[in-house]
Amino acid sequence: MSxxxxxxxxxxxxxxxxxxxxRAVDGVDLSIRAGETLGLVGESGCGKTVTAKxxxxxxxxxxxxxxxxxxLFQGRDVLGLSKKELRRELRGNRxxxxxxxxxxxxxxxxxxxxxxxxxxxxxxxxxxxRALAESAAALGGVGIASPERMILEYPHRFSGGMRQRAMxxxxxACHPLLLIADEPSTALDVTIxxxxxxxxxxxxxxxxxxxxxxxxxxxxxxxxxxxxAVMYAGHVVESSEAMDFFDRPLHPYSTxxxxxxxxxxxxxxxxxxxxxxxxxxxxxxxGCRFHPRCDRVMPRxxxxxxxxxxxxxxxQVRCWLYEQ
Amino acid sequence: MEKKxxxxxxxxxxxxxxxxxxxxxxxxxxxxxxxxLADYIAPYGPNDMLDDMQYKAPSAAHPxxxxxxxxxVLSRVIHGSxxxxxxxxxxxxxxxxxxxPLGIVSGYYGGxxxxxxxxxxxxxxxxxxxxxxxxxxxxxxPSAANVAVALSIVYVPRYMRLVRxxxxxxxxxxxxxxxxxxxxxxxRIFLFHILPNCLAPVMVMVTISVGVAIIAEASLSFLxxxxxxxxxxxxxxxxxxxxxxxxxxWLALFPGLAILLTVLAINMLGDGLRDAIDPRLKx
Amino acid sequence: xxxxxxxxxxxxxxxxxxxxxxxxxxxxxxxxxGDPILTILxxxxxxxxxxxxxxxxxLNKPIAVQYLIWLKGIVTGDWGRSLLSRRPVLDEILxxxxxxxxxxxxxxxxxxxxxIPFGVISAVKPNSPRDYSLMTLSMLGISLPEFFLGxxxxxxxxxxxxxxxxxxxxxxxxxxxxxxxxxxxxxxTLGLARMAMFTRLVRNSMLEVIRQDYxxxxxxxxxxEWWVINKHALKxxxxxxxxxxxxxxxxxxxxxxxxxxxxxxxxxxxxxIDAILTRDYTMxxxxxxxxxxxxxxxxxxxxxxxxxxxxxxRVR
Numbered sequence: 001m002s003x004x005x006x007x008x009x010x011x012x013x014x015x016x017x018x019x020x021x022x023r024a025v026d027g028v029d030l031s032i033r034a035g036e037t038l039g040l041v042g043e044s045g046c047g048k049t050v051t052a053k054x055x056x057x058x059x060x061x062x063x064x065x066x067x068x069x070x071x072l073f074q075g076r077d078v079l080g081l082s083k084k085e086l087r088r089e090l091r092g093n094r095x096x097x098x099x100x101x102x103x104x105x106x107x108x109x110x111x112x113x114x115x116x117x118x119x120x121x122x123x124x125x126x127x128x129x130r131a132l133a134e135s136a137a138a139l140g141g142v143g144i145a146s147p148e149r150m151i152l153e154y155p156h157r158f159s160g161g162m163r164q165r166a167m168x169x170x171x172x173a174c175h176p177l178l179l180i181a182d183e184p185s186t187a188l189d190v191t192i193x194x195x196x197x198x199x200x201x202x203x204x205x206x207x208x209x210x211x212x213x214x215x216x217x218x219x220x221x222x223x224x225x226x227x228x229a230v231m232y233a234g235h236v237v238e239s240s241e242a243m244d245f246f247d248r249p250l251h252p253y254s255t256x257x258x259x260x261x262x263x264x265x266x267x268x269x270x271x272x273x274x275x276x277x278x279x280x281x282x283x284x285x286x287g288c289r290f291h292p293r294c295d296r297v298m299p300r301x302x303x304x305x306x307x308x309x310x311x312x313x314x315x316q317v318r319c320w321l322y323e324q
Numbered sequence: 325m326e327k328k329x330x331x332x333x334x335x336x337x338x339x340x341x342x343x344x345x346x347x348x349x350x351x352x353x354x355x356x357x358x359x360x361l362a363d364y365i366a367p368y369g370p371n372d373m374l375d376d377m378q379y380k381a382p383s384a385a386h387p388x389x390x391x392x393x394x395x396x397v398l399s400r401v402i403h404g405s406x407x408x409x410x411x412x413x414x415x416x417x418x419x420x421x422x423x424x425p426l427g428i429v430s431g432y433y434g435g436x437x438x439x440x441x442x443x444x445x446x447x448x449x450x451x452x453x454x455x456x457x458x459x460x461x462x463x464x465x466p467s468a469a470n471v472a473v474a475l476s477i478v479y480v481p482r483y484m485r486l487v488r489x490x491x492x493x494x495x496x497x498x499x500x501x502x503x504x505x506x507x508x509x510x511x512r513i514f515l516f517h518i519l520p521n522c523l524a525p526v527m528v529m530v531t532i533s534v535g536v537a538i539i540a541e542a543s544l545s546f547l548x549x550x551x552x553x554x555x556x557x558x559x560x561x562x563x564x565x566x567x568x569x570x571x572x573x574w575l576a577l578f579p580g581l582a583i584l585l586t587v588l589a590i591n592m593l594g595d596g597l598r599d600a601i602d603p604r605l606k607x
Numbered sequence: 608x609x610x611x612x613x614x615x616x617x618x619x620x621x622x623x624x625x626x627x628x629x630x631x632x633x634x635x636x637x638x639x640x641g642d643p644i645l646t647i648l649x650x651x652x653x654x655x656x657x658x659x660x661x662x663x664x665x666l667n668k669p670i671a672v673q674y675l676i677w678l679k680g681i682v683t684g685d686w687g688r689s690l691l692s693r694r695p696v697l698d699e700i701l702x703x704x705x706x707x708x709x710x711x712x713x714x715x716x717x718x719x720x721x722x723i724p725f726g727v728i729s730a731v732k733p734n735s736p737r738d739y740s741l742m743t744l745s746m747l748g749i750s751l752p753e754f755f756l757g758x759x760x761x762x763x764x765x766x767x768x769x770x771x772x773x774x775x776x777x778x779x780x781x782x783x784x785x786x787x788x789x790x791x792x793x794x795x796t797l798g799l800a801r802m803a804m805f806t807r808l809v810r811n812s813m814l815e816v817i818r819q820d821y822x823x824x825x826x827x828x829x830x831x832e833w834w835v836i837n838k839h840a841l842k843x844x845x846x847x848x849x850x851x852x853x854x855x856x857x858x859x860x861x862x863x864x865x866x867x868x869x870x871x872x873x874x875x876x877x878x879x880i881d882a883i884l885t886r887d888y889t890m891x892x893x894x895x896x897x898x899x900x901x902x903x904x905x906x907x908x909x910x911x912x913x914x915x916x917x918x919x920x921r922v923r
Contacts, residue, residue: 058826062734083832092829099827104820109842109918122829154918170828344746447627451899454861459631459895462883463638539752543865546754547880562754566869569758570766580755588750595746 003075004031005177005210006055011069013047013054016062020282024050026234028069029308034177037204037211039225039242041218041257045278047234048214049100052180055212056091074177093123096171100183102163106155112139112166113151119173138169142199161192165199172203179204180212185220197224218261222246230254233279233289236308240315250317252294288320296321345596351589359405368396370403370556379572388578391561392568397575401582404556407468408586411551412538415475416530422476423483424522428514430484431491442488445481453478457540461549468551471544475537486529490522524601531594535587542583558583610914610921617910621903628899629681633674636892681896687889689882696893700875704897707874709786710863713794715856718801723841725802726809730844731836733814741806748803753862757796757869764792793870797862801855808851812844819843846917853909857902 008030015022025047032038040048053059054066055078071078073090081090099105107115116135120126126134132151139147142165155163164184171179184200185193197220204211213224221228222242229239230251238251249255256274276293279285285292291301300320309322358365368374374394382389388397430441448456460474494517503513544550545559553560558579565575668676680686686696725745729738816822817840825839826832867876879894881887914920 053823056827058823087829087831090829091827097824097827099820099824101820105824107821107825107839107843109846109916110839118825118830119828156919167824170824344743443627447624447631450624450628450903451631452857452860452902454858454864455895455898455902458864458879458883459635462891463635463640535750542752543754543861546752546865547868548884559752559754562758566758569762573762576755576758576762580752580758583752583755584747584750587752588746591746591750 003033004072005034005074006030006032006212007070007072008051008055009070011051011054011071012067013050013059013064014067015064022281023234023284024064024281025054026284028231028234028236030229030236030239032178032210032212035204035208035210036226037213037224039221039228040212040214040231041216041221041228042231043216043278045281046231048231049182051231052097052182052212052214055180056095056097057086058097088123092119092171092176093174094176095178095180096174096176097180098164098167098171098182098184101187102160102167103187105167106158106163108155111152111154112158116151116166116170116173119170123174134173135169138173139166142166142169142203143195144169160188161195164188164192164196168196168199168203172207172209175207176209178210178212180214182214183216184213186215186217193220200224218257230257233284234281235289235318236316237290237318238316240313244313244315250311250315250322251290251319252296252321253290256293256295288318342596342599344592345600348589348592348594348596351585352593355405355586355589356409358402359409362402362406366396366399366402368399370400371395371554372399379568381572382574389572389574391575392564397561397578400556400561401558401578404558404561404579405582405586407551407555407557408538408541408583411468411472411475411541412534415472415537416479416533418472418476419479419533420483420526420530423480424487424519424526425514426480427484427487428491428518428522431488432495432510432514432518438488441484445484448478448481449485453536454540454543457544458547458549461544466544466549466552468541468555468557471541471550474544475540479533479537482533483526483529486525487522490525491518494518494521528594528598528601531590531597535590535594538583538587538590613914613920614911617907621907624903625900626678628903629678629896630674632892632895632899633677635895636888637670639888686893686896689890690887691882691885691890696889699878699890700893700897703873703875703878706872707863707867707876709790710793710797710866710872710874711856711859713790714798714801714859714863717794717798718805719852722802722805722809723845725806727813727836727841729806729810730813730817738810742810745803745806748799749807751800753796753800753865754869756799757793757866760792760796761869789872793866793872796869797859797866800862801859804855805848805852808848809844812846812848813840816840816844842916846913849909849912849916853906856905856909860898860902 008028011025011028011030012023013025015024028047028051030038030040030051040051042048050059050064055071055073057066057078059066066079069079073095078086078090106112113132113135116138117126117128117131120131120134121128124131124134136147136151139150144150144162144165150158150162155166158166168184179200181200185196188196200211201224203209211224213221215221225242227240228242228245229236230253231237232253238245238249238254240250245254246258249258253274256272259272260274274293279289279292286305287303288294288297288301288306291297294301298320304320306318306320306323308316308318309324310316311322372395374390374396378390378392378394380386380390386396386398388401391397391400426441430438451459456478457471457474460477461470464470464473503517541550542557542559542562545557546563548560548563551557551560553564561579562576565572565579569576684697686700688695689699692699725741729741732738813836817836822835822840825835830839863874864876864880866872867874868880871877875894875897879891879898882890882894
């Protein structure tokens with residue numbers, strides 16, 4: 001069993017706002033092995049992005065704060081690193097992150113070459129000219145035509161798909177061990193989506209990068225992920241190998257997700273949405289946070305918060321239904 | 325109309341919650357009271373010249389000292405508030421009252437009316453505020469009332485532009501289209517649909533521009549083109565104090581502080597108002 | 608649109624606006640009560656002189672023609688003569704212009720130079736004690752009338768402490784230090800209020816920018832916080848700020864008039880005020896046209912600056 005590349009335990013990231021404390025991530029355990037793709041799934045607002053940003057400590061200090069937990073990367077305590085070590089060794093170097101909307105993720109007033117070169121200059125100490133050359137090569141490596149010309153262009157001259165490719169090039173420039181991809185294809189057209197995912201798959205094969213793939217799109221996860229973790233209202237509620245998950249989802253929320261997703265509609269061809277809405281993260285419901293929407297709710301669920309139960313096959317569920 | 329009353333209450337509550345805006349409101353109300361009750365609270369009249377009391381430094385009897393003619397500075401400052409506040413408030417309210425209908429008509433009807441109005445507005449806006457005010461004062465003879473007129477004229481195009489912008493942005497909204505389709509008369513549309521949307525930005529602009537107007541009146545009086553002596557005005561008082569500034573600095577200090585305090589209060593109020601109406605803009 | 612078209616469009620718009628400015632000035636002068644010829648000819652007045660003047664200036668002709676004759680004069684450099692000194696108006700203006708330009712340049716430079724770091728410092732830690740104090744100070748700065756601040760600075764630095772000369776002016780030809788010692792108080796007076804306003808602008812603009820995704824991207828790449836703020840965020844934040852600077856220059860020009868009067872600087876502001884107070888209407892005309900045109904050109908320059916900063920409006 002290879003040692004985990006990333007080990008998150010008990011992570012709690014809260015936001016202190018005028019209206020109250022938003023418990024966006026309220027006790028999350030996750031682990032990612034080297035080279036594996038973990039799909040982190042859930043509705044908007046469940047805490048996936050906050051979890052991901054916490055790994056790189058990208059949480060804005062007011063109003064947010066990582067209040068508890070431990071994040072280990074290659075055995076080292078990420079939360080204990082100095083800012084300088086964080087910047088030098090992890091960010092952009094061993095851990096890279098790409099964001100959801102390629103239209104807003106690139107700085108509009110600097111050329112793509114300038115922004116790409118930054119990574120090479122900061123982490124590989126290259127001079128301006130060599131960094132630009134490497135940038136052109138990197139752009140070519142992600143399938144952008146005439147890269148020597150494109151590095152001199154500004155982001156607004158790139159299409160959405162091209163920008164995402166450039167983002168990927170920027171992220172993978174230093175061959176990171178972990179790539180955090182936050183909804184990498186959501187903001188793109190369907191055809192481009194497929195291309196981007198294909199690109200990511202290819203690069204992963206080549207470089208052996210582990211990927212934390214965050215999405216609400218189960219189709220994407222089905223294609224790319226080795227393992228799946230489902231999040232709801234700030235907690236991980238289920239985690240297992242991808243095949244096992246799609247074969248037989250355990251948590252009622254997971255089941256609901258699968259049934260509400262096109263492509264897995266029931267025989268009558270109808271989609272069944274999950275009733276209700278996500279809970280208020282300032283005042284979450286007592287007991288299991290999913291109980292108000294659960295079709296298999298038991299009296300215990302309304303009162304006691306379920307712990308994680310380990311099941312055979314490396315599967316984990318946070319649901320009273322699976323209490324041994 | 326119900327919704328509007330609710331909005332006012334919400335905005336007022338948000339306003340009061342912010343300390344600076346509340347402080348601004350209190351000071352502003354205080355200044356208005358001072359201006360209204362000037363005759364009662366000032367120890368002397370603004371032009372009462374006391375024998376042998378010229379150039380006295382601040383003391384218990386005269387907390388702000390006396391000026392070159394033996395007049396009590398405190399009384400002059402209190403009376404001066406009338407001119408400053410009156411000119412500031414009247415000119416900006418008049419400008420908005422004129423600018424709003426013009427802006428609505430321009431924005432709603434578009435076409436050649438809009439073109440003509442906007443050309444005129446553009447040309448008038450090509451002049452800096454103070455310069456245009458000076459120009460108008462050249463045509464009119466110097467007096468406090470004429471300053472109010474001049475400042476009004478300067479600001480009408482600005483209010484027009486503001487309101488026209490609002491009208492353009494909501495003109496295409498469905499409820500306007502619906503009202504038109506139902507045959508509602510234009511003036512009703514203006515009054516009940518368009519006007520409420522204009523009130524918030526106009527109010528914000530009024531609060532901010534009153535501060536500018538007060539400074540402009542004082543500046544014009546300082547240059548000798550505004551309120552004429554012996555009428556008490558913070559600006560002209562400061563002008564007259566310049567000759568003896570070295571020996572009697574308080575003559576310049578107190579009128580200036582009065583302006584500063586008033587405008588500061590108004591600006592804090594205006595800031596708070598803007599935040600209260602659209603808190604998103606704050607952070 | 609291409610850079611060339613953008614420039615062309617902006618330049619062409621200058622012309623009708625200038626015409627509009629001259630129209631307003633023409634109307635203003637005509638609107639002054641009293642017989643203009645009496646004022647213009649003053650001591651030399653006689654019915655014959657009046658008639659001669661009428662014919663020369665075409666005052667018998669319809670008003671539109673009068674305007675065109677007058678406009679032709681303006682455009683060809685004949686701005687008339689000062690009613691007081693009898694010297695050509697344009698010459699007087701050109702003589703006084705450098706002083707005003709120096710004052711404006713110094714004030715603007717001061718304002719921009721200090722407001723950028725202050726605004727950035729405020730924005731980086733919003734709602735912190737230092738943010739609050741900077742914002743309060745800037746509130747104060749905006750509410751201070753120029754003549755009061757100028758008077759205060761005069762009293763403190765020139766009269767009480769005697770560090771700096773109180774009034775008048777020393778041209779650059781007499782030496783830079785001399786020149787600056789006379790200009791520093793006026794420039795400070797004029798610049799402080801704008802500095803306060805710009806600081807708030809920069810702060811608010813930075814706050815908006817820092818929230819953007821591309822700032823997260825920069826941090827995730829390992830860029831140091833200093834570069835994230837001063838390279839990635841600042842350039843974006845300055846773009847909307849620059850447009851507002853154009854408007855603020857109007858307040859600068861208005862303020863310059865006051866400051867020149869207070870400090871007795873021989874710039875066009877003083878020239879204009881003296882002209883107004885002595886009813887020297889041809890000089891007033893020249894003063895207003897120069898000031899308004901200056902404002903127009905300044906805004907044009909701001910548009911150009913915009914072109915430099917924002918690559919999105921440059922198209923090949």
